[in-house]
Amino acid sequence: MSDFYDEIKYDELSTDIQMIADVCGIECTRNIIRHLGGLQFYIPKVTGYESFVFRYMTENRNLRLKDIAKKLGVSEQYLKIVRKRFKNDKIEKN
Numbered sequence: 001m002s003d004f005y006d007e008i009k010y011d012e013l014s015t016d017i018q019m020i021a022d023v024c025g026i027e028c029t030r031n032i033i034r035h036l037g038g039l040q041f042y043i044p045k046v047t048g049y050e051s052f053v054f055r056y057m058t059e060n061r062n063l064r065l066k067d068i069a070k071k072l073g074v075s076e077q078y079l080k081i082v083r084k085r086f087k088n089d090k091i092e093k094n
Contacts, residue, residue: 003034005030005031005033005034006030008030008033010026013029017029017033020032045073046072046073046074047074047078050082050085050086051086053072053074053079053082054082054083054086056068056072057079057082057083065079065080
């Protein structure tokens with residue numbers, strides 16, 4: 001199905017939407033505009049996904065905390081906080 005959104009060109013996009021097009025491609029960006037136009041998004045860094053960070057640490061126990069921190073672009077202290085928080089949550093649930 002073709003509609004007027006298919007006529008939007010890259011150089012007609014705002015700078016922030018051009019960044020999305022650079023990552024996802026113009027067709028995907030047009031679909032985002034088509035279906036999600038008017039919404040505002042905040043896309044957090046990896047620190048916004050603590051359950052993922054904890055799972056990543058759990059699945060990569062063979063790596064040192066220092067190496068995991070480097071891979072994720074976070075501090076070792078942050079990883080220790082996440083690990084402690086999830087262990088405390090697990091204790092509270094039991």
